[in-house]
Amino acid sequence: MKTKIPDFVKTNQFGLLLLVIVFILLFTFTTDGFSSRFNIYALSRVVAIDIMIGLAMMVVILTGGLNLSLGALGVSAAMFGGWCMESMGIPISISIILILLFGSLLGWINGYVTVKTGVHSFIVTLATMSIYFGFMTLLTEAEAFRKLPETFTDFGSMKLFNKYISPLLLLSIFTCFILFYLFKFTDIGRKLIAAGANPDAAELSGISVNRMFIYCHMLSGFLAAMAGIMLTARIGAAIPSMAGHLGFDWLLPAFLAPVIGGTLLSGGKVTVFGTMLGAMLVTLINNGLYLIDVGEFWVRFFLGLILLFAVLLDRAREYFTSKNSIVS
Amino acid sequence: MSKNVLELTNVTKNFPGVKALDDANFKLKKGSIHALLGENGAGKSTMIKIITGVYKQDFGNLIIDSNKQSFSSPNEANKSGISVVHQERNLIRRFSVGENLMLNNLPKNNLGLINYDQVAEQSKKWLDIMDLDIDPNTIVSELTVAKMQLCEIAKALSLESKILLLDEPTSSLSPQDTKNLFSLLKRLVKEQDVSIVFVSHKLEEVFEICDEVTVLRDGKNACVSENIKNLDRQKLVKLMIGRDEQIIKSKENINENKENLLELININTDLGHKEISLNLKQGEILGLYGLVGAGRTELIKCLLGLDRILSGKLFLNKEEIKIHSPKEALEKYKIGYISEDRKKEGLILMHDVLTNAGITVWSKLKKILSFLNNGIIYNKVDPYVKKLEVKTPSYKQLVSNLSGGNQQKISVAKWLASGTDILFIDEPTVGIDIKTKAYLHELIINLSKNGTSIILITSDMPEMIGLADRIITMKDFRVVGETTNNHNYDDMSASIMENIHG
Numbered sequence: 001m002k003t004k005i006p007d008f009v010k011t012n013q014f015g016l017l018l019l020v021i022v023f024i025l026l027f028t029f030t031t032d033g034f035s036s037r038f039n040i041y042a043l044s045r046v047v048a049i050d051i052m053i054g055l056a057m058m059v060v061i062l063t064g065g066l067n068l069s070l071g072a073l074g075v076s077a078a079m080f081g082g083w084c085m086e087s088m089g090i091p092i093s094i095s096i097i098l099i100l101l102f103g104s105l106l107g108w109i110n111g112y113v114t115v116k117t118g119v120h121s122f123i124v125t126l127a128t129m130s131i132y133f134g135f136m137t138l139l140t141e142a143e144a145f146r147k148l149p150e151t152f153t154d155f156g157s158m159k160l161f162n163k164y165i166s167p168l169l170l171l172s173i174f175t176c177f178i179l180f181y182l183f184k185f186t187d188i189g190r191k192l193i194a195a196g197a198n199p200d201a202a203e204l205s206g207i208s209v210n211r212m213f214i215y216c217h218m219l220s221g222f223l224a225a226m227a228g229i230m231l232t233a234r235i236g237a238a239i240p241s242m243a244g245h246l247g248f249d250w251l252l253p254a255f256l257a258p259v260i261g262g263t264l265l266s267g268g269k270v271t272v273f274g275t276m277l278g279a280m281l282v283t284l285i286n287n288g289l290y291l292i293d294v295g296e297f298w299v300r301f302f303l304g305l306i307l308l309f310a311v312l313l314d315r316a317r318e319y320f321t322s323k324n325s326i327v328s
Numbered sequence: 329m330s331k332n333v334l335e336l337t338n339v340t341k342n343f344p345g346v347k348a349l350d351d352a353n354f355k356l357k358k359g360s361i362h363a364l365l366g367e368n369g370a371g372k373s374t375m376i377k378i379i380t381g382v383y384k385q386d387f388g389n390l391i392i393d394s395n396k397q398s399f400s401s402p403n404e405a406n407k408s409g410i411s412v413v414h415q416e417r418n419l420i421r422r423f424s425v426g427e428n429l430m431l432n433n434l435p436k437n438n439l440g441l442i443n444y445d446q447v448a449e450q451s452k453k454w455l456d457i458m459d460l461d462i463d464p465n466t467i468v469s470e471l472t473v474a475k476m477q478l479c480e481i482a483k484a485l486s487l488e489s490k491i492l493l494l495d496e497p498t499s500s501l502s503p504q505d506t507k508n509l510f511s512l513l514k515r516l517v518k519e520q521d522v523s524i525v526f527v528s529h530k531l532e533e534v535f536e537i538c539d540e541v542t543v544l545r546d547g548k549n550a551c552v553s554e555n556i557k558n559l560d561r562q563k564l565v566k567l568m569i570g571r572d573e574q575i576i577k578s579k580e581n582i583n584e585n586k587e588n589l590l591e592l593i594n595i596n597t598d599l600g601h602k603e604i605s606l607n608l609k610q611g612e613i614l615g616l617y618g619l620v621g622a623g624r625t626e627l628i629k630c631l632l633g634l635d636r637i638l639s640g641k642l643f644l645n646k647e648e649i650k651i652h653s654p655k656e657a658l659e660k661y662k663i664g665y666i667s668e669d670r671k672k673e674g675l676i677l678m679h680d681v682l683t684n685a686g687i688t689v690w691s692k693l694k695k696i697l698s699f700l701n702n703g704i705i706y707n708k709v710d711p712y713v714k715k716l717e718v719k720t721p722s723y724k725q726l727v728s729n730l731s732g733g734n735q736q737k738i739s740v741a742k743w744l745a746s747g748t749d750i751l752f753i754d755e756p757t758v759g760i761d762i763k764t765k766a767y768l769h770e771l772i773i774n775l776s777k778n779g780t781s782i783i784l785i786t787s788d789m790p791e792m793i794g795l796a797d798r799i800i801t802m803k804d805f806r807v808v809g810e811t812t813n814n815h816n817y818d819d820m821s822a823s824i825m826e827n828i829h830g
Contacts, residue, residue, distance in 0.1 A: 185701050187694035194687055198676040203634070204665055205687045205742065206658035268678055 012262035016277040020284060027288040034291055040164050043287055045156075048168035049230050050279040053250050054257025055179060056223035058275045061258055062196040063216045064267030065121030069110060069129035070224050070254050071247015075240065076136040077103040077221075078228030082145030082238030085152065092152050100225050106132060107221020111214035121217070133246045144239040148232070156233030168230050173276070175226070180272045192216055197268025252303055256282045259310040282306070331394070333358045333523050334379065334410075334491055339388030341374055348374040349385070350547040356491065359517055361524045362553070363534040365568055366544035367733075367761030372527055375544065376493055379525075380412045381405035392491075406432075411484035412493040419468045419476060419483070426451035426464030429483050454486045457520065458512060473620045474505035478512070485520065492516075493525045498533060499758055502619040503789070503825070510537045529759065530788075531561055543567040569763050586610050588643070589781050590750060595640035597630040599623065601805045604640070608750070613772065613782045615796030615813070617789075617824055623805035624785045625668060628752045632657050632665055659691060664748035666740055668755035668785070670732075674739035677728035681720050684727050684738050685709040688746035712741040717767070733764035740768065744775075751775070754785045769795060793820045801827035 027034040053070060060067040067073075081099040084090045090098070110128055114121040158167050183189040194202045195212035203209045227250075232238045243249045259265065260281060261274025282303065289299045334356040341349040349371045356362050366372045377383040378390065381399030390397050392408055399405045419428045426447040427434075435446035448464040455462055460478055468476060477497060484492055494513075498506045514537060516522045526538055534541065534556070541559060543550040550567040559567075586609040595604040601623055608614050616624045630637050633651045642649055644661055657663040667673035675684050686693075686705035693708055694700045706723065713723075716737040720730055727735055736756065743751060753772065757765040772795055776782050786792050792799060793815060801809040801824055809827030813820060 186698040187690045187700040188698045190683070190687075190690055190700065194676055194679070194683065197678055198672075200673045201667075201676050202687070204632075204654050204667055204673050206655045206691070206746075207687070208653060208655050268676070 013271065013274050013277060016261065016274060016281060020277055020280050023281065023284045023288060027284070027291065031288065031291040034288065037162075037164055039287070039291070041159060041166060043283060044164070044169040045166040045234050046287070047280055047283040048166060048172040049227050049234070050253045050257060050283050051169075051172040051276050052175065052223055052227035052230060053254045054261070054275045054279040055175065055272070056220045056227060057254040058258035058261075058263050058270055058272070059179075059192075059216050059223065060121065060220045061263050061265060062192060062267055062270050063121070063213050064196055064265075065114065065213075065216075067107075067110065067125045067217070067220050067224075067254075068122065068251065069106075069125040069132055069247070070220070071243040071250035072129045072133035072136070073103060073106045073110075073221055073247070074224035074228035074231070074250065075243045075247050076106065076132045076228075077225035078232045078238045078242070079136050079140050079145070079240060081229060081232060082148065083140075085149055086145040086147050092149055096229060099229055100222055103221040103223075103225020103228070104218045105221070107218040107224070108214060110221065111217025114217065115210040115213050129246055137240055140240055142240050144237050146237040148237065152233060153236040156230075156236060166234075168234065171230065175223070176272050176276050183270055183272065188215070193268060193270060252307065253279065253282055256303065256307055256310060259307070259314055265311070265314050331358055332356060332391075333393055334525075335389075335391040336375065336378070336385075337389045337391065339375075339378060339385045339390070341371075341378065341383060341385050347547050349378070349544075351388070352544060352547065352549050353552045354542050355553045356523050356525060357540065357553075358523055359521065360539040361513060361517060361526055361537050363538040363541045363556075364525055364527050364544070365531075365534065365541060365564070366550075367568055367763060370544040370568075370761075371547040372544055374547075376412060376495065376525075376527070379405070379493065380410060406487055406489075409488060409490040410493070411487055411489035411491070412495065413477075413480045413484055413497060414495050419479060421469040422467065424465050424467055425455070425462055425471070425479055428468055428479065429454055429464070429486050431483075432487065451482075451486070454482045457485065458482050458516075473500050474502065474509075477501065477505075478509065481512075481516075485516070485522070490521065491523050491525070493527070495527045496529065496759065497526075498528065498530065500620050500787070502787075506533070513537060529761070529765075531564060534564070535561070545570060565762060569761075586612070589645060591641075591643040591646075592631075593641045593643070595627075595630070595642065596638045597627070598636040598638060599626045599630060599805070601627055601630065604807055606800055606807060606810075608781050608783060610781055611776050611779050612797045613776045613784055613795055615792045615799040616783060616785045616802060617787075617792055617799050618802035619828065620787065622802040624802055625754055626805070627802075628665060628754065628783070628785070631752070632663070658688060658746060658748065662747070662749040663752070664688065664743040664746055664750070665752040666743055666754060666756060668758065670735055670739045675727050675735060678726060680724050680726055681713070681718070681730075681738060682706060682709070682723040685713055685723075685741050685745065688742045692746075709741065709745045712744045713738070715744075716741050716771070733760050736760055736764065736768070740771070748780070750781045750783075752783045752785070755787065756784075757786070757788065757791060765791075789821050789824070790817065792824075793817050799824060803828050 033039050053074065056070055057067055077099050080102050081095055084095040084098055085092060110121065110125055114124045155167060160167055183193060191207050192212050192215060195207055195209040199209045231242055235242060257279035258275045261278035262271040263269060263275065285302065285306070286299060289302060332355045336352065336354040339349050339352050340347070352371065352375065354375065364372055364375065374383065378385050381402045381404050384398065397408065429451040430447050435443045435450060437443040451464040455464065458478060458481065460482060462475060468479065471479065481492070497509060501509065513524060517524060528534060538556050540553045541556055541564065542552050545568060588607040589610045590608040592604055592606050596602055604627060618624050629635055631651060633653045633656065649661060651657045651661060654665065671677060682702060682705055686709045689708055690700060693704050718734050718737045718741065720734060727738060756768050756772070760768070769791065772782065772784070784796060793813060796813050799811050799813055799820070800807055811820065811823050
């Protein structure tokens, strides 16, 4: 080797960053209005939420599991928040804390049931998805909360940086930094990753794996509730159907972001900034395709295709990690 | 002079950064048992994988029955009559013996469905050749480990293999089962016209059954097809490691009068242990010997709280304790466990050296707000990783990329770093090369000299007799005997075997 290539160039994230730039350039030159202030602002509001739900899924994928209840949980938390602020008149800051606690509680239920029954979280969260959404619809009678405090909804429509960027995006990026710090620089973060990578070895090394898995689910609930709050602020109302029926609309971006970002589906590896870039890529493609005017169905078709491709990539990644051994 | 059925000439195989085989040769005579030896990382596995079609050599030739061959898959090697029996079992546990044996060629009836009578009948033929008294309809998971091993060989024979590669076939067998296996192998060579390549770390076995020896060192031949009669143990070890072997230095037995540190009284467990009573003294190495399935590892796991103890008492320093989890064992009672299965339970293969070496000390090292960075961990574990002479390019290296010996060193290092008072050490040298093995033996002795109390589980009789102060023998989840070790191999092995079979 003559010149040393910096390590970050070889990473998945760097490839993603290039892709994001390529798509930005592509859409800027091929479509009208992509680079308009209006579109960039709209994009920043959408991508902020996609990043947050991507992170919420990522922390459960870390355990080798899935959280299908993500959308239902997020919307339930948002509706709970709407009730707090509108019906109960609880101050915004306290309401937000309550919402986040509520999300963590629902996540704790997911985690507790998964750990205690030993059933895969796929099944458990499939059940709780239905339960959470059902309860929420029952309690709210499918009615929206539309008279939220103005300070709260104003935040959702605030414009920063010469009116290009929503503060919601800054919030998501800030959350990325917090999570990165958690996984890279704390005892608990390392334990979460170790438990996800090899539960048996982690347990025998003195880590309480069950507790770590429950923490992951709680964190997922927390982040999903966060996404719920952000979506409520963006729309200006808490609406039961804002993430689609049973919260399905969130599932595709939730999977796509971490998997494209390089998080292994079998667990034990997280890439916080990969997930962020993954979410950006997905939102970009989504937005670009709409601007090119290919039609709703084609957009779905392409996103599905990207998910399949990303899963193939995941398999390949796992294969190469296992074949990495030089001499056996 | 008999001809060669299998020959590798001047074979070289490169992997990124490593020359796994460097101009290596190998000749297998028809009807012989040939030992392929070398330390971990010497190139044995690579050579076997080239012979069985998993890898393709970069240079050199593979010659079978005087014809140049080149396999592009293990299947092709199979068809040319080459079979390999791996350390890991390759049988489907829920299938019957017959189904497993006939799997590649299941007899069918007129409707195209499996003809189970034929399956039983045809597989019986191979079991008979091996003198194996097993009903072909037995489910594999019901067999003993030894019988499974024999079934694997029967399966290889059923493929009409003429060349059998056995990779550490005795690593989980008792001395008696090993003996049976050897007499069978000798018979196969004579009667079935089979040639055998035998890979093992146990040199006693090599001298017992092999005719010729090929030794690899750092990918090169240290010798090719040397007649076993020209060699003795010392010469062989010198060929393998490039210097003389260090014999296990037995340590002085510890003072009998020392206090009991850990004491088990009439422990019954959920897994079926009955009335286990034993005690471990301060600074002692207590050996737990027994055949595979005697319940030794299981006992340790119950002590760590992974499975339930139903009744009985556990004392630490004369105080009754209950351990609910390995976390509690480590953090509250300073007890650690070095697993026998380093790949599944000992290490996180997909993570790096630093993570694996430091995992047991994270809790202890964390600062305010759970802060913990690589530097803090490095400072703590580096002395131990250095002390164990772990060979790794950096702390960022994934442990899956290290050799077996270095992996084992890391799974030991993390427990040294954790500073436990009591260590349960389970089969510390399985599949480990001689150099590392001697090193680990010395380490275990030094640990106990410095006051760590150790319960040692090993199925390697010389290792047990070299290291232990006292030896407890277990059988069928019970304690069947206790002997103070006098470090005389013949005495001790006789008395242990008497405990097991008497």
